[in-house]
Amino acid sequence: MSILLQTIGLTAQYGDFRALFGVDIELNAGETVAIIGANGAGKSTLLRSITGVMVNAPEQVLHRGTPIGALPADQVMARGIAMVPEGRKLFPSLTVEENLLIGGQMRRVAGPWTLEAVYDLFPILRERRLNPGTALSGGQQQMVAIGRALMSNPEILLCDEISLGLAPVVIRDIYAAMPRIKASGASVIIVEQDIGQALRVADRVYCMMEGRVTLTGAAATISREAIHTAYFGDAA
Amino acid sequence: MIWIDTLVQGILLGGLYALFAAGLSLMFGIMRLVNLAHGDLIVLAAYLLLVLVTMTGMHPFVAVLIAAPVMFAIGWGLQRVVLNRTLGKDILPPLLVTFGLSVVLQNALLEGFTADSRRIPAGPLETASLDLGVVTVGVMPLLTFLTAVGVIIGLNQIFYRTALGRAFRATSDDPVTASLMGINPGRVFAVATGLAMVVVTIAALYLGMRSNFDPSIGPARLIYAFEAVIIGGLGSLWGTLAGGVIIGVAQTFGAAINPEWQILAGHIAFVVVLLIRPRGLFPRAND
Numbered sequence: 001m002s003i004l005l006q007t008i009g010l011t012a013q014y015g016d017f018r019a020l021f022g023v024d025i026e027l028n029a030g031e032t033v034a035i036i037g038a039n040g041a042g043k044s045t046l047l048r049s050i051t052g053v054m055v056n057a058p059e060q061v062l063h064r065g066t067p068i069g070a071l072p073a074d075q076v077m078a079r080g081i082a083m084v085p086e087g088r089k090l091f092p093s094l095t096v097e098e099n100l101l102i103g104g105q106m107r108r109v110a111g112p113w114t115l116e117a118v119y120d121l122f123p124i125l126r127e128r129r130l131n132p133g134t135a136l137s138g139g140q141q142q143m144v145a146i147g148r149a150l151m152s153n154p155e156i157l158l159c160d161e162i163s164l165g166l167a168p169v170v171i172r173d174i175y176a177a178m179p180r181i182k183a184s185g186a187s188v189i190i191v192e193q194d195i196g197q198a199l200r201v202a203d204r205v206y207c208m209m210e211g212r213v214t215l216t217g218a219a220a221t222i223s224r225e226a227i228h229t230a231y232f233g234d235a236a
Numbered sequence: 237m238i239w240i241d242t243l244v245q246g247i248l249l250g251g252l253y254a255l256f257a258a259g260l261s262l263m264f265g266i267m268r269l270v271n272l273a274h275g276d277l278i279v280l281a282a283y284l285l286l287v288l289v290t291m292t293g294m295h296p297f298v299a300v301l302i303a304a305p306v307m308f309a310i311g312w313g314l315q316r317v318v319l320n321r322t323l324g325k326d327i328l329p330p331l332l333v334t335f336g337l338s339v340v341l342q343n344a345l346l347e348g349f350t351a352d353s354r355r356i357p358a359g360p361l362e363t364a365s366l367d368l369g370v371v372t373v374g375v376m377p378l379l380t381f382l383t384a385v386g387v388i389i390g391l392n393q394i395f396y397r398t399a400l401g402r403a404f405r406a407t408s409d410d411p412v413t414a415s416l417m418g419i420n421p422g423r424v425f426a427v428a429t430g431l432a433m434v435v436v437t438i439a440a441l442y443l444g445m446r447s448n449f450d451p452s453i454g455p456a457r458l459i460y461a462f463e464a465v466i467i468g469g470l471g472s473l474w475g476t477l478a479g480g481v482i483i484g485v486a487q488t489f490g491a492a493i494n495p496e497w498q499i500l501a502g503h504i505a506f507v508v509v510l511l512i513r514p515r516g517l518f519p520r521a522n523d
Contacts, residue, residue: 051416073415082416089413092403102406105399106418152418 001154002029005050005081005186006062010069012045012054019045021211027156031190032178034202038231041208043191044086046152047160050189051083052076056107078107084153084192086161088145090133095130096100096114104151109151112184117148121177140172146174150181157186163194177203197226201208238385241371242492243485248373250464250484251381252446254477255439256457257464258387259432265471266408266428267323272334275458276341277433281440282309282449286356296356298443304437311433315426323425338454343450358442380442384480386398387435388473394431395473404428463506469516482509 001144004025012020020042029031035177048054050061051073058067069114071188082103090099100118114225119126128136142162149157149178162172171194178201182188192198199205207215207230215222215230260274271277281303318337364375395401403424407414411421429481443449443457460483467482468475483502490500490501509517 053412053416073412073422074420075419077416085413085416087417089410091406091409091413093409094402096401098405101399102402102414102417102419105402183445227416 002064003027003062003191004029004031004064007046007050008062009045009058010049010056012042012049014045020049021209023208023211023213025206025213025216027187027189030182030187031187031203032182032190032201033226034150034198034205035189035191035195035208035226036198036231037208039193040210042211043208044160045211046160046208047083047189047191050076051081051158072184075104077152080107080109080152080155082149082152082157084142084145084149084157084159084162086164088138088141090141090144090148090207092132092134094131096125096133096136096144099133100147100151103148104153107152111154112155113150115151118150121150121180122147137170138166142166142170142174144175146177146181150184150186154186157181157188159188159190160227161191161193163192163197171197177218209233238492239425240490244356244371244373245377246488247481248377248381248484249488250477250481251377251384252439252442252480253460253483254384254466254480255380255387255435255442257433257461257468257476257480258384258391258473259439260458261465261468261476262391262432262435263429263473265473266404266464267319267425268327268408269323269330270327270334271320271432272331272458272459273337273341273454274334274436275456276338276345276439277307277311277441277454278434278457279345279432279449279451279454280341281437282347282356283354285440285444286335286354289356295418296358296445300437303440304434307433307437308430310459311436312426312430315429316422319429320422320425321396331494338458342451342454345440349451351450351452353450354450355448356441356445358445362445378444380446383438383442384477387438388477391431391435391473393399400427406486460502463502467506467509468517472516472518475516475518479509482506 003026007023007025010020010023023046035046037043048057052071053073056069056071061069070074094102100115102151124140125143125147128140161172175197190198190202202219205217205222206213206220209230213227256278260271263271264270282301285296285299288294288302289296317334319330319383322333365372366375366378395404403419407419407421407424407425413422463483464476464479467479482505486505487498487502492500
């Protein structure tokens with residue numbers, strides 16, 4: 001299996017606060033990887049570093065072997081790495097349809113995801129397409145955020161806390177779309193606090209604690225006890 | 237009948253103020269950048285038009301087709317090289333830098349063109365008038381107003397009907413998330429300033445044809461532009477036209493009562509609107 005995306009000894013800090021201490025992760029082609037961990041474990045910082053929102057040393061993030069750690073976010077996205085940001089971050093001035101269109105307007109590559117394909121994936125968005133994006137419910141906003149990222153036909157899809165603040169039934173609906181997203185050919189990294197959902201869709205899991213990877217393994221074989229220890233440390 | 241005439245002249249004058257203000261409104265709406273050099277950039281464009289017209293003998297309406305791309309390039313470069321570095325959470329750096337730019341522009345124009353007042357010759361158009369029955373209007377003021385409406389319709393079309401406009405609005409909402417969509421905020425801002433300078437060139441065309449100008453008049457145009465933008469509601473283009481019209485009408489009525497009151501009446505209208513609606517007539521919902 002070829003490695004699509006890799007972080008090597010990735011470090012990151014906010015001012016004096018160090019958030020990541022040499023994180024190594026890999027994403028293989030066609031794979032779905034879940035990154036789990038408690039609040040403040042460094043999961044979102046990891047995604048911010050990969051996407052170029054936080055700039056790192058070039059060789060700390062590799063995409064198909066090319067150093068991209070120092071690239072700005074727009075250039076990372078142009079390489080086919082799309083992000084569903086934490087908190088949805090829809091554009092309030094744009095309608096639902098415009099929010100979707102803007103996801104694909106800078107990277108026009110042929111692929112399975114078009115406006116129609118996104119509406120087929122989330123039919124409710126077709127009805128709401130002329131509403132302001134931010135006038136929707138939390139779950140519908142999350143659908144827009146996922147659809148927006150898909151519109152660029154990404155090679156790699158990064159999802160940051162897509163279940164955050166949503167009712168369980170809504171989370172289930174959103175995760176129900178994951179198999180179709182995977183089948184479209186995208187490799188996926190899911191950052192989640194909802195361990196159950198993450199394990200159900202992922203092939204492999206990384207567990208993070210205090211800026212370090214404390215456990216990694218296949219999602220099907222990893223034990224709850226091992227996750228518990230990796231999540232909270234030996235003292236828990 | 238005199239009052240109808242005064243009202244119509246005021247509305248048409250408002251078109252000129254709306255043209256002054258549209259570029260300022262555009263830059264503020266997209267970047268939250270208050271450009272204190274806006275008036276001086278209008279004067280710069282007026283001199284550029286004057287040079288083109290006097291050197292080549294071409295009509296000002298043709299000259300604007302050459303001056304507009306030049307001003308677009310100046311705006312693009314200015315934003316890319318200077319103003320993008322000033323944008324951030326602190327609103328003070330862009331204010332200081334554009335204030336400095338205003339001083340530099342005024343002095344550079346003074347060196348280059350002296351303090352003599354100039355005018356862009358427009359031929360018979362300057363004095364042409366149109367009898368509308370109830371009132372007689374100057375062709376130039378009418379053209380100015382129609383151009384202002386056209387500019388605002390054009391800008392609205394760009395904002396709400398094109399991919400560029402979508403990028404403008406998205407970047408204005410949230411530059412970081414826009415960059416995750418593959419948009420380079422610095423480039424979008426540079427295009428926005430370039431576009432604002434095209435509007436500035438159109439404003440300069442009418443300023444230069446309708447009245448005398450010299451290197452020092454920029455700040456006074458900036459005040460009118462500011463007032464029109466604030467009356468309309470920050471960032472709202474149709475509001476900017478309404479703001480311009482309110483100032484124009486107030487000025488012509490002020491002048492009809494007493495010629496000395498013209499400028500003051502415009503400023504009083506501005507203060508009154510601010511007292512009644514502090515966020516302007518058409519504030520953006522998500523400001």
